[in-house]
Amino acid sequence: MQNVTKILIPRQLFMMLILSTGLLNHVILIPNLLNAAGRDSWLGVLIAYPIGLVFLWLVYFITKNCSDKGFFAMVEKRFGKFVSALISMPVVVYLFLSAYVTFRDLMIWLNAYFLADASVTMINLIMILVCCVVTLGGIKYMAISSGFLLPLVMILGIFIAITNTSIKDPSLLFPLFSEGYTPVIEAIIYSLSGLLEIYLIVLLQPYSQSPIKFRHLFILITLLMGLILGPLTAAIMEFGPVESANFRYPAYEQWRVLNIGDYISHMDFFALYQWLSGAIIRIGLFIYLAAAFFTKKKKQYKLNPILVVGIYLIFFGVTWIEVETFYFYEFIYRYFLPACMAFFLFQILISALLIIVMRKREDSNGKHNQPG
């Protein structure tokens, strides 16, 4: 059997990231953005983009200066277990929490629109089973299947954007700063919490066959920004800022108003395809990356099945905890997304700092070793 190590070219990794982070940006972020800033939310996204670019450059700097084994392996080697645990623990917590948020949000949506009569336990069980299989398959198969899923997801996205053009009214996007400046700042925080997920590149880098280029990252973040901006502006242009903020799932509502001629409507099942592909890759990937921290042997890049199944069993157990949906959404809005933004900001800065320290040491070591 061919060795799966380093089989992935960066493009495949990015497809996976676009699916998973795209889902966050598309689905989870947009209602929060609309709640925070209403009509001005799209402005916040545009302002967040250059800020994101600065951090993108830092992420590029980190990946460029990493060894093949990846950033965290390198930190462990140079600074010891304690430092490595200190900076990897928050990442693990983030991965689990984010997977849970994605999972629960998906489940509530499924139960509200498509499987209204089905039991929540059944939805949970099937979703967990599928995600578990995806994680067990490993990163290689995840990336390859993203290559198949993503094009259709994108085509459908473009399709809905074009077919709804006739009901869009761009003037609803104005005036700028209609509520003053504070909401825009909030919108920047929320959009950054989505854009800065590019930090995951640092986790994915050890699986990449060839070095990651800045050009790739630039395209990635631009796409991610577009994924927020597209449906967000569309929601405002179609429903107006007040009504779109009323919606729990503004991006999905655009599918519900799709209407072509007299006879074609009710095509929202396509949203099911988009959403499910995004969510399954996102949950599968996040659990995979989290579990990878607990795996010693990384040769095959396939995780220990017992570990994975164990994690999913815990995950399934967690879904039994009754969290009031209202407070769940409040939690996402008030704490989770702002915390994500802060977490990524610090994480990227600290990682970059560690790299700089390492390079300094290397330099001075190099000088010492030089004969003379």
Add this chain to the structure above:
Amino acid sequence: MKCKGAISILLCIILLTGCGGIKNIQDLTYIVAIGMDYDEAEEEYIVYLQGLNFANVAKQEGGKPVEKIPSFVGSARGKTLNLAVSELYGKSDPPIYFGHVKTLILSQRVINSKSKEVLEEIARNKSLRHRLRIVTTEESIEEIFNIKALFNYPAVYTVLFKDKANGLAQDELQPTSLLLFLRSYYEPMGVAKIPTVTIDTSSWVSEKEFPVLFYDGYSVFQQQSFVKNITLEDAVLLDWMVEKNIALNRPVKDKEELIAAVKLSSPKMKITYEKDKSEPVFSLEISARADLLEKLRDISADELKTLLEEELKMQIIHLYEKGVDSKLDLLNAGEKWYRKDREAFKELEDSKHFYLKKDSLKKVKVDIQIFHFNSYEYEKN
């Protein structure tokens, strides 16, 4: 390998559970329209449902007139829309299905007292989509639901379910959807309009008089509350100016004498605001194309044009003033002003009074070009 086979069979069993809830289309009662009325004495909503009869919708071979099949209208009362509808669940077999509701009719009484609550309830409902057409009515909803289209066609061919006309519609109002209504409803300036529907008994006869439905005006909302109904005449003129896609047939009069009839295509309307005002002060410039339909008296083309322009100008000013009298910004004059100038709008919003006065409209300029005279030349030599 055995294990793999077993897993795939198991997966199929789990994944195919989706087919367990499958419903056959003939086993459902499709509701195509919902009507809502409000009983003020009892503080209860009265809900009417119009069921779709497949026998009547399917196009039949040969096109011979179909026999009369009565409409099905269900009704129930309750404290809210959903509670009222739930009264009907037990009494409807085959079970009712709301996935294809196309139209919502609100009675005048709902609009008068409960418009805010009802609109929110409807928009929240996950079975109803924002493409839902909305109309209001002063007639009895039951009667409206029982009216058929011409030639005894089923109710789904009436104006309640009609789509927007392709190209220019003539002298009639266009349907609006919940989506379009709500987005202007929530805007801080400008009006939101729902067409009102009425029964007309005098136009068509078949053996006895044959009632038909038509739009006869607008229920107009400003700043999230219902203000009043406007008549068909005003509504059509308003639509012609603001909404586009509508053409007007107009008589041209010299004092009381009828001179000609023209068709006016949809105009370009330009609003220019005076700068540095705390409220919108503006002038209108309207240019449109006219086609001569009939000419009853010899009059020079220039004179005809001036007469037409003068009359339109008077009507527009009149319409605007009527609007201001009842605190309506019918021409949506505030809207563009608001989009440009946030600061001034903030001030205005804080002061909480209506932003238009009769003299806010400084000047109206109407420019009509008579493009063709039908198939004759204009002047006989």
